[in-house]
Amino acid sequence: MAGGSGTRFWPKSRQALPKQFLNILGDKSMLQMTMTRLLPLTGKQNITIVGNKEHASLLAQQVKGIADARLVLEPVGRNTAACIATVAFLIAREDPEGILVILPADHWITDLKGFTETLAQAARAAEETGGIVTIGIPPTFPATGYGYIRADTAPGAAKVEAFVEKPDLETAKGYLASGNYFWNSGIFVCRASAMLSEIEAHLPGLYVSLKALSDCETEEAATAFIDRVYPSLPAVSIDFGVMEKTDRAYLVKAGFGWSDVGSWDALYALSEGDTRGNVTKGPVLLEDCSGCFMDSGGRLLAGVGLKDIIVVDTRDAVLVAPRGRSQDVRDIVQRLRDGKREDVL
Amino acid sequence: MAGGSGTRFWPKSRQALPKQFLNILGDKSMLQMTMTRLLPLTGKQNITIVGNKEHASLLAQQVKGIADARLVLEPVGRNTAACIATVAFLIAREDPEGILVILPADHWITDLKGFTETLAQAARAAEETGGIVTIGIPPTFPATGYGYIRADTAPGAAKVEAFVEKPDLETAKGYLASGNYFWNSGIFVCRASAMLSEIEAHLPGLYVSLKALSDCETEEAATAFIDRVYPSLPAVSIDFGVMEKTDRAYLVKAGFGWSDVGSWDALYALSEGDTRGNVTKGPVLLEDCSGCFMDSGGRLLAGVGLKDIIVVDTRDAVLVAPRGRSQDVRDIVQRLRDGKREDVL
Numbered sequence: 001m002a003g004g005s006g007t008r009f010w011p012k013s014r015q016a017l018p019k020q021f022l023n024i025l026g027d028k029s030m031l032q033m034t035m036t037r038l039l040p041l042t043g044k045q046n047i048t049i050v051g052n053k054e055h056a057s058l059l060a061q062q063v064k065g066i067a068d069a070r071l072v073l074e075p076v077g078r079n080t081a082a083c084i085a086t087v088a089f090l091i092a093r094e095d096p097e098g099i100l101v102i103l104p105a106d107h108w109i110t111d112l113k114g115f116t117e118t119l120a121q122a123a124r125a126a127e128e129t130g131g132i133v134t135i136g137i138p139p140t141f142p143a144t145g146y147g148y149i150r151a152d153t154a155p156g157a158a159k160v161e162a163f164v165e166k167p168d169l170e171t172a173k174g175y176l177a178s179g180n181y182f183w184n185s186g187i188f189v190c191r192a193s194a195m196l197s198e199i200e201a202h203l204p205g206l207y208v209s210l211k212a213l214s215d216c217e218t219e220e221a222a223t224a225f226i227d228r229v230y231p232s233l234p235a236v237s238i239d240f241g242v243m244e245k246t247d248r249a250y251l252v253k254a255g256f257g258w259s260d261v262g263s264w265d266a267l268y269a270l271s272e273g274d275t276r277g278n279v280t281k282g283p284v285l286l287e288d289c290s291g292c293f294m295d296s297g298g299r300l301l302a303g304v305g306l307k308d309i310i311v312v313d314t315r316d317a318v319l320v321a322p323r324g325r326s327q328d329v330r331d332i333v334q335r336l337r338d339g340k341r342e343d344v345l
Numbered sequence: 346m347a348g349g350s351g352t353r354f355w356p357k358s359r360q361a362l363p364k365q366f367l368n369i370l371g372d373k374s375m376l377q378m379t380m381t382r383l384l385p386l387t388g389k390q391n392i393t394i395v396g397n398k399e400h401a402s403l404l405a406q407q408v409k410g411i412a413d414a415r416l417v418l419e420p421v422g423r424n425t426a427a428c429i430a431t432v433a434f435l436i437a438r439e440d441p442e443g444i445l446v447i448l449p450a451d452h453w454i455t456d457l458k459g460f461t462e463t464l465a466q467a468a469r470a471a472e473e474t475g476g477i478v479t480i481g482i483p484p485t486f487p488a489t490g491y492g493y494i495r496a497d498t499a500p501g502a503a504k505v506e507a508f509v510e511k512p513d514l515e516t517a518k519g520y521l522a523s524g525n526y527f528w529n530s531g532i533f534v535c536r537a538s539a540m541l542s543e544i545e546a547h548l549p550g551l552y553v554s555l556k557a558l559s560d561c562e563t564e565e566a567a568t569a570f571i572d573r574v575y576p577s578l579p580a581v582s583i584d585f586g587v588m589e590k591t592d593r594a595y596l597v598k599a600g601f602g603w604s605d606v607g608s609w610d611a612l613y614a615l616s617e618g619d620t621r622g623n624v625t626k627g628p629v630l631l632e633d634c635s636g637c638f639m640d641s642g643g644r645l646l647a648g649v650g651l652k653d654i655i656v657v658d659t660r661d662a663v664l665v666a667p668r669g670r671s672q673d674v675r676d677i678v679q680r681l682r683d684g685k686r687e688d689v690l
Contacts, residue, residue, distance in 0.1 A: 011647070285677060285680060287676050287680070299660075300663070300686070301663050301665070302663065302665070302677045303665045304665075304666035304673045305667050305669075305670035306667065309665065317647060318663060319647045319648075320648045320654065320656050321649035321650055321651065322650050322651065324650075328649045328650060329649060332649060335632070
C-alpha cells in the first residue's frame with residue numbers, strides 16, 4: 001500500500017512526493033526498503049503495489065531494479081478497504097487460496113530475519129485458521145499515537161479480542177502494563193478468499209462494486225474498470241470496515257522492531273544523533289545545540305543555542321518546530337491548502 | 346563611517362554586503378537612512394562617507410539620488426581613529442574651523458527633530474568650547490552591550506568625567522540608577538582643527554603618518570596617498586586613542602531615540618510585532634508561535650509551536666537561534682572563516 005499522501009513530513013513530503021518515496025531513513029526510499037525487505041519471502045515476482053495514479057512514473061522508477069512488481073494505480077484515494085479489496089480480487093483471479101501479505105509501504109522495520117519469520121508464522125496461521133492475521137507490535141512505551149489490539153499473550157496466533165482506538169496517556173500506560181495490548185501495525189496476512197469473504201460480509205457495497213474485477217480478462221480491462229468504479233467507492237479503512245467487526249481476526253506478535261515513522265519526531269527518535277543528541281543531514285553547523293533535528297536541502301543550516309528544535313529546509317520552504325510538536329505540521333499543510341499555496345504543497 | 350563588516354547580522358550581512366547596506370529597518374538601507382537624516386543639517390553637499398574600497402560600487406549606488414557625498418575609500422579597515430583623522434585632514438584643507446559631525450552609518454534613530462536639534466546644540470558647544478562633543482544617550486535599561494560616559498547631568502554641554510567600558514549587569518544597574526552615566530553613541534561633533542590637535546597630542550604616530558594629506562592638491566593625489574599609507578596605520582578606536590585621554594571631551598544629551606542595532610535581538614526589539622509578539626518579513630506562516638523573529642528571503646518559512654526563536658533565511662544559508670543568543674552569531678561566522686566557507690561569508 002503506497003497510496004499515502006504523507007502530509008506530516010512537509011515540507012519534504014509534497015503532494016507529488018509523499019513520504020513513501022522519500023529517502024528519509026537511508027539511501028533508499030521507504031517504498032524501496034519495504035520491497036527489498038519482502039524479497040526473501042515473496043521473490044521478485046509476487047509483489048503488487050497499489051499507489052496513486054498521480055505517482056505512476058515515480059512508482060515505476062522506484063520499483064525498477066528491485067522487483068518485477070505489478071502496479072495498481074488508483075485514480076483517487078479511497079482508504080485501505082478499497083485498496084485491499086481491489087488487490088484481493090486481482091490475486092483471487094489467479095489463486096484464490098494464495099496468501100496475501102498486506103502492508104504499508106512507509107513503515108520502518110528492524111531485524112529482517114525476525115520480520116521474515118513473523119510473516120511466515122502469520123502465513124501458516126492464516127492457512128490454519130482461514131482468518132485474517134494481524135501483526136501486533138509489543139508496545140515499548142505508552143504510545144498515544146497508535147491504535148491497539150487486545151489479544152491473548154500466549155505464543156503463536158491468538159484470537160483478537162478487540163481493536164481499540166488511540167488511547168490517552170493514562171489508558172496507554174494501562175495497556176503497556178497489562179501485556180495484553182499490542183500496537184496495530186496495519187500489517188495483515190490472509191488468504192485472498194478469506195479477505196474477500198470478510199469484505200462481502202462487512203462491506204457488501206464495496207464487494208459488489210468491485211466484484212466484476214474477477215471477470216476482467218486483461219490488465220487493460222482491469223485498469224479501465226478500476227478507473228471507472230473507484231470514484232464511487234466508499235472511503236473506509238480496513239480496520240474500521242472489517243477488522244473491528246470480523247470474528248476471524250487473529251494476532252501474531254512481531255519479532256522485529258517497528259515504527260510507522262509518523263512524524264519528524266518519530267524520525268528523530270529512529271536516527272542516530274551525535275553526543276549531544278543532534279541529528280543532522282547535509283551542511284549543518286551547530287553551536288551549543290542539543291537534541292536538534294536539522295535537515296538541510298543543500299543550503300547551510302546554522303543553529304545557535306537551540307534545544308530540541310526541528311529544522312527542515314527545502315528548496316522553497318523551511319519548517320521550524322520544537323520536538324514534540326511535529327504532529328502539528330498537518331495544521332500548516334491545511335492552512336497552505338486553505339490559502340491556495342499549491343506551489344508549496 | 347560606513348566601513349563596518351557587520352558579522353552579527355549573518356546570514357543577511359556578508360563580507361560583500363555588511364549591515365549598513367541592508368534594508369533591515371525599512372525601505373532604505375541603514376546608510377541611506379543615516380544620510381537622509383543628516384540632510385536638514387548638512388545639505389546634500391557636505392557629507393563625506395568613509396567606507397571600504399571593496400564596497401566602492403555599492404556605496405556609489407546607495408548614495409545616488411540622496412546626497413552629493415564625497416566617498417573616501419579605505420584600502421583596508423583601520424578602526425575609527427584612522428578613519429576620523431583622514432576625514433579631519435581632508436576637511437581641514439578646505440575649512441580648518443569647519444564643524445565635523447562624525448557618526449556611524451548603521452545606527453537607528455527616532456525623532457528627526459530631536460536629532461537635528463541635539464546636533465545643532467553639540468555644534469554650538471563644539472564652537473564655544475573648542476573641544477570634542479560626544480552625544481550621550483540617557484540609558485533606558487541596564488545595557489551591558491554598550492560603553493558608558495560619565496558626565497554631569499546639568500542641561501547643556503557637560504564636561505566628560507570618564508569613558509567606561511561595557512559593564513556587567515550589576516554595574517549597569519548602578520549606572521542606570523545614578524543618572525550620571527550615558528551610553529556612548531559613537532557620535533562626535535567638533536571643529537576639524539580640534540580633532541586634529543587631539544590626534545596630534547594622543548596619537549602622534551597616526552597624525553604624522555597622515556599629515557601629508559594636507560598637501561595633496563588633487564583628489565587623485567589624496568586617494569593615492571590613502572591607498573599607500575593606510576596599511577601601515579595603527580588600528581585604534583577613537584574612543585581608546587583619543588576620547589579616553591583628552592581633557593577636552595564634552596557631552597550633550599541626546600534628545601532622540603537611539604540603538605546601535607547590534608544584533609538580530611536588537612532589531613527584533615525595534616520592530617513592531619503582531620499581537621503575539623511575532624515579527625515577520627516575507628512569506629511566513631506561524632501556527633501557535635510567540636515572540637519570534639522570522640525573516641524569509643523568499644522561501645516560505647513555517648513555524649509551529651515556537652517561542653522566542655529567530656529564523657533568518659537567505660538564498661544559501663539559514664540561521665536559527667533563540668532570542669537572547671543572537672550575539673553568538675559571531676561564533677558561527679568565525680567557524681565559517683576557520684572552515685574556509687568563503688562562499689557563505
